[in-house]
Amino acid sequence: MKRLDLIFSERELDAMLNLLEAAEVPGYTVMKHVTGRGPERVVSEDIEFTGLGANAHVIVFCEQEVLDRIKENTYQILNYYGGVAFISEATPL
Amino acid sequence: MKRLDLIFSERELDAMLNLLEAAEVPGYTVMKHVTGRGPERVVSEDIEFTGLGANAHVIVFCEQEVLDRIKENTYQILNYYGGVAFISEATPL
Amino acid sequence: MKRLDLIFSERELDAMLNLLEAAEVPGYTVMKHVTGRGPERVVSEDIEFTGLGANAHVIVFCEQEVLDRIKENTYQILNYYGGVAFISEATPL
Amino acid sequence: MDTSLILQNVLTPPVLFFFLGVISVVVRSDLEIPAPLPKLFSLYLLLAIGFKGGLELQASGFGGQVIPTVGGAILMSLIIPIICFAILRLKLNVFNSAAIAAAYGSISAVTFITAESFLENQNIPFDGFMVAALALMESPAIIVGLLLVKFAGPKKRQNVKRMRWRDIIHEAMLNGSVYLLLGSLLIGFLTAAHNPGGVAKMQPFTGKLFYGAECFFLLDMGIVAAQRLPGLKKAGSFLIGFAVAMPLLNACLGVLVARALDLSPGNALLFVVLCASASYLAVPAAMRMTVPEARASYYISTTLGLTFPFNIIFGIPIYMGLVNKLIPGATY
C-alpha cells in the first residue's frame, strides 16, 4: 500500500477532503496547526487570529489506484494555493 | 529500521502506550488533537469538550522484532476501538 | 527523493530551522506540541506552562545531497539536547 | 402565550449567540472556535455551576424538599433510559439503543443554565439545590445504559473484555465532567461553610463572568450542533422523530413527578428540563469507551444536533407552559 502526505494551507482543507472523498479513499487523518516553509520561502505561521491560519497535514493510507484517481485534482489545488504531496511505501502492521 | 504509524482514538492512548512500553520500544512520539475518517465513514472530530476527543497519532521507530512483539496486542485494541497501523522503512540519518 | 523526520525539543526549534535554512532545504513542515519518550525513558510532556515545552516534529522532503549537508550539524544538536532523526524514501505524487 | 414565551426565550444573548453559531454553518462562514477553546468554556461552566450549587446547597441545607427532589431526579435518571431503550429497540440494535438511552437519561448542563437564565428573566424564583439534582443524574443513567448492554446484549461480545462492575462504576463516577461538577459542588459547599470570605472572592469569576462565558460557549455549541445535523439525516427519520418526541415525553413524566413532589414552579421547570435534556458530555465519553459497538454519530447527532437546540429554543418555554398548567401556584 501507499502512504500519501499532503501539506497545504488549512483554508483549503474542506476542498481537499471533498476531493479525497470523491476519490473514495478508505480513510484519512488530518493534523491542523502545522507550520512550515515552502520553496518560495514564505513561512506559514500559526498566527491564527489573522484568519490566515496555518497548514494542515493530511495522511492517507491507500492503494496506488486511488492515488491515480486523485492526482490530477490534487495538483490543481496545490498549484493554485501552494502545498506539497509525497508518496511512500507502507504496509499494514 | 522500521517506522510504525498508529492512529486511533485519544481515549485509548494510555492503553496503547502501556502496550508499547511492555514491548520495550526504544521510544515513541505522540501527536494529539488529530482528526480523520476511517473506512466506516465516521469522521472523528476535535469536539474535545464532549470528552469524545480526537485521534492520536503515534510514531515508533524500531526494529522489526519489536513490531512482532506488539502486533497481536495492538490489533486487539484497534479491532475493538477502531484505528489503523502501518509500517514503512526508515533509516537513521 | 527523501523524507527526513526530526523529533526534538521545541526549545531547539529555532536553532534547527536555522540549520535547515543554512543547508538550503527546499522547504520544511513543523508540528509543535508533540510529546514522546526517548531511549532514556524520559517522557517529554506538554506541560507548557513550565516553559519546558514539548517536542517538535519537523518533516523535510528533499534530495539526498541536502541530507548530506545537514547531517553533521543536526547530530550536534541531537546529541546535546536529545532527539531523533530518520530518513525514508518518498516520491512526489 | 407560549409564543410570547418562546420569543422572550429566544431574544436573550445566550440563545441569540447559539443562533449565530448555527447560521454561520448554514451560510458557510469560516467562523471557527478552535480546540481547545471550547474545552476551556465547558470546564469553566462545570466548575462555576458546581461551585454555585455547592454554595446554595450549604445555604439551603439538606432539609425540606432537597432530599426528595434529588431522590426524584435520580429515580428519573434510572427510569428514563429504560423507557428510551424499549422505544429505541423497535428499530435499533442493543448497543445503539443502550447508548442513546443512557444519553437521554442523563442531563445537559447547558440546557439547565439556559433554563435558569430564562427563569431569571421571568423573575421566577428557583432553588440552588437543583444543581445537586443535575450533578447526580449523570452517573445513574450511565450505569443503567451499561447494565442494559450487559443483560440485554449478546452473551459474548466480539473483541470485548468482560465488563466488570469496577469499570462501570469508574466510567459512571469518574468521568472528567462528572468529577469536576461534583468536586466543585463539594468545594463550594465547604467554602461556604468554613470560609465565607473565599465565597466573595470567587464571585467575580464564578458569578459575574458566567453569563458572558455561557454566550461564548453557546456560540460554539451552535456551530457544533449545526455540523451534526447532516449526520442526523443519515441516521434516519426514526431517530429524528425520537430526538424531538422523547424530550417532550420525558418532560411530561417530569412535570408529573414535579407535581407529586410539590415543587415550586421554578424548581419544577428545572426538574422538567433535567428530565427532558440529554447528555452530550459525560455519557458519550463513557459510551465511546465501554460500548464501542454503538455508533458515536447516532448518540452525538441526536443529543447535540437536535435535542439540545430543540430544548433551548422551543423546549424551555413549552415546558414552562406545561408547568404553568399543571403546577398549583404557578399562576402569576
Add this chain to the structure above:
Amino acid sequence: MDTSLILQNVLTPPVLFFFLGVISVVVRSDLEIPAPLPKLFSLYLLLAIGFKGGLELQASGFGGQVIPTVGGAILMSLIIPIICFAILRLKLNVFNSAAIAAAYGSISAVTFITAESFLENQNIPFDGFMVAALALMESPAIIVGLLLVKFAGPKKRQNVKRMRWRDIIHEAMLNGSVYLLLGSLLIGFLTAAHNPGGVAKMQPFTGKLFYGAECFFLLDMGIVAAQRLPGLKKAGSFLIGFAVAMPLLNACLGVLVARALDLSPGNALLFVVLCASASYLAVPAAMRMTVPEARASYYISTTLGLTFPFNIIFGIPIYMGLVNKLIPGATY
C-alpha cells in the same frame, strides 16, 4: 502639544503591553502566547466590540448623524482602495496592489479600540454608533479589491477558476471575523431592545473585562508585529514608505470628510482612525483565498508590522492633533 499627546497615549497599559511584546522579540526573550490563545482574545474582542456597538446603536437610534456617518465610512472604504491601488501600481503588480489596497481600505478593530481608550483618557466624548461604521467598512474594501483584480488583472489567470460574484460576496460578508462582529452587533441591538436585563448580565464580560483582555491581546500583537518587521525589510523601501505615508494621507482625507459630516471631535478621531488603519484580520484571510497570486508577506508585513504599530503609537495622537486643528468646537 503633540508630543505630550503621544506620551499620554503611550503611557497606557494597552500600548505599554504592546511595547512589552515588541521588546520581547527584539531582545530574543522566549515569551510566547501559544496558538490558539491569541484567537481566543481576538474572538472575544470582536464579540465584545460588536455587542457594545449594538447596545449603543439601539440607544442612539438611526436618526441624526448615524446614517450619514456610516454612509461616509462606507464611501471611504470604497475610495481608499482605489487611491491605494493607483499608488501601489507604480511598483507592484496587479495582484499585490489589489490585495494591499483592500487591506488599507478596510479597518483594524484593535486600532479603533485603542483610539477609544485614548479618548476616554482625555475625557473626550464619542458615540457608540461608530462601531457600526467599523463593522461596515470591511466588506466593501474586500469587494473593491477583488473587482480591481477582476477588471485590472489579466483576462486569464493561471490555475484559477473564474471568480464569480457569489464567491466575492461570500468572502466579503461571511469571513469569520466580519460575521462575528456584525452578528454580535445585531445581538447587542436586539438584546438592548427586548431584554435590558440581559444587557446588565453581559456587562461584566463584555464591558469590565475588556480593557484587560485588550492588554493581553496587544501583548501578542506586539510579538507578532515585531516578528513581521524583517519581512517588511525584504519587501523593500517602497512598501515601507507606503505603510507609513498612506495612513497619514488617508487620515487627511478622513478628517476632511469628518469635517464635512460635522462630526464631534471624538467621533471625528474615530472616523479618521478607521480611514487610516489597515486590516490584518478579515482582508488577509479573504485575499489568501481569492488572490493567491498576491504575496501574503506583503500585505501582512505592511499592515501588521508597520501601519498597526505606527497608528497605535504615533498615529492616534497625530490624528487627534489634526482633528483639533480642523474640526470646529474641538477647542478645549
Add this chain to the structure above:
Amino acid sequence: MDTSLILQNVLTPPVLFFFLGVISVVVRSDLEIPAPLPKLFSLYLLLAIGFKGGLELQASGFGGQVIPTVGGAILMSLIIPIICFAILRLKLNVFNSAAIAAAYGSISAVTFITAESFLENQNIPFDGFMVAALALMESPAIIVGLLLVKFAGPKKRQNVKRMRWRDIIHEAMLNGSVYLLLGSLLIGFLTAAHNPGGVAKMQPFTGKLFYGAECFFLLDMGIVAAQRLPGLKKAGSFLIGFAVAMPLLNACLGVLVARALDLSPGNALLFVVLCASASYLAVPAAMRMTVPEARASYYISTTLGLTFPFNIIFGIPIYMGLVNKLIPGATY
C-alpha cells in the same frame, strides 16, 4: 494552633481545587486541562501579579523597608542555591545538583499568591512591594546555578559549546516568565504613576478575576503535581527527603533574615515563603537549555511533585507558626 492554621489554609477554594486535581489523578479520572490552557492561566497570573506589584511599588515608593527587603531577598536567592548544592552533592553529580539548587534558590509565584490569600483570610496586612522581591529572585538563582556548573563541573563538557556570560545572563533575565513578570511590574508602576484611570480599568481583569483564575490554575497544578509523584519515587529517597526538608531549612533561614530586617508578620511570611518555595517555571526552562546533562525529571519532580504541594498545604501554616514565634509584634 498549627493544626487549626493548616485547616484554615486547606479549606480555601485554591487549595481545595488543588486537591481536586491531585485526587483526579489518584482515582484515575480522565479530567484533563488540555494544552495550552494551563499556559493561558500561567501567563495571566504572571501578568496580574506583576501589574499589581507595580501599582503597589509605586504607592509605597522605594523608601522605608523596600530596598533592604528586596536586597535581602536577592541575597537569599544567591546563598540558598549554594547551600542546596553542597547538600545535593552528597549523592548527585554536579549537573543535577546545580540544576536542583537553582530551582530551590528561585521562587514559586503560585505558592506566593497562595500565601497572600492565606494572609488575607487571617486579616494580616502585608505590603505589595514584596512582589518586587519575588520578581528579582529568579535571575540570581539561575546565574548561581550556571556558575556552579561552570566552576564545579568538568572542564570540558561533552557536546557542549562553551557557556558564555552572555548566554547565562540571557537565560537568567529574558526567560519568558521572568520577562513577563518584570515587564508587567514596570507597566503597573508606570500606569500608576501616569495614568490612574488606566489602573481602575485594569482592576476587573487583574484584580477581581484573580482569585478564580488562581483556582483554575491550581486545579491543573494538582493534576500535574500528582502526575510527577511516580517520577519522584524513581528519583529515590534522598531527593524525596530533600524536597521536604530543604523548604523547612530555607524557611528557618528566611525567618531569621526577616527578623533581622524587622519585617511585619505579613511581610515576614511572604519572605519566608519566597525562601522556602522552589521554581518550576523559569528555572527548569533555563536549565533544560543550558544544562541538558541534568535530568529534567529530577528538578521537575522535586519542585512540582513534592515541594510545591507541601508548601501550599502544610508549609504556609507552619511558616506562619514560625513567624508568630520569632517575629516581634506577631502576637494577635
